[in-house]
Structures are given as structure tokens and as C-alpha cells.
Amino acid sequence: MTMTSYFPMADALTSREQEITRLVSTGLSNKEIAQHLNISEATVKIHMHNIFRKLRVNNRTALAAANRSRPLTLSYCVLSLPSPNVISPFEFLR
Numbered sequence: 146m147t148m149t150s151y152f153p154m155a156d157a158l159t160s161r162e163q164e165i166t167r168l169v170s171t172g173l174s175n176k177e178i179a180q181h182l183n184i185s186e187a188t189v190k191i192h193m194h195n196i197f198r199k200l201r202v203n204n205r206t207a208l209a210a211a212n213r214s215r216p217l218t219l220s221y222c223v224l225s226l227p228s229p230n231v232i233s234p235f236e237f238l239r
Contacts, residue, residue, distance in 0.1 A: 158200075162192055162196050162199070164182070165178060165182075165189065165192050165193065166196055166208060166212055168181060168182075169193075169205050169208055169209055169212075170208070170212040170213055172209075175193065193205070
């Protein structure tokens with residue numbers, strides 16, 4: 146079963162949204178994510194809203210839990226993206 150079976154829009158995440166998902170899963174706050182990525186906290190909030198909408202989750206706890214319970218599946222899904230910004234399958238494991 147793939148991540149898209151659980152989250153039909155998982156393959157629509159941008160590379161930035163994928164990175165933010167990984168950082169949320171490590172327990173970072175929006176402010177910490179913004180500092181880490183050198184973007185504003187408002188930009189992080191916009192990305193979070195888009196991630197929640199695409200993955201059909203309601204909060205960061207559900208997002209982190211989904212990513213922790215199926216990180217390799219999400220990484221596999223990310224690898225199948227037809228995009229020049231494809232990330233390594235190990236990116237979510239760091």
C-alpha cells in the first residue's frame with residue numbers, strides 16, 4: 146500500500162512542503178522551521194495550510210504521526226514525482 150492510498154494528494158507536495166513535513170515530524174515549531182529555512186513564520190503557516198489540505202489532515206500531530214508511521218512509503222511516493230526537485234528516499238529519515 147502506498148502513501149497515496151492513505152493520502153491521495155501526497156504526490157502533489159512540493160519539495161518545500163516535503164521538507165516542512167519532515168521538520169514538523171522532528172518536532173520543530175513553525176518559528177523554528179522558519180529560522181531553519183530562512184523564511185518567515187507566515188510563509189511556514191501558508192505551507193502548513195497547503196500540506197494539511199493536500200494530505201487531508203487537521204493538525205501537525207496527525208501529520209507527524211502519519212509521517213512517522215509510514216516514512217519509507219512517503220519517501221517512495223516522493224521519488225515517483227515527475228519533478229526536477231525529487232529528493233532522496235532517505236531525506237525523511239534524517
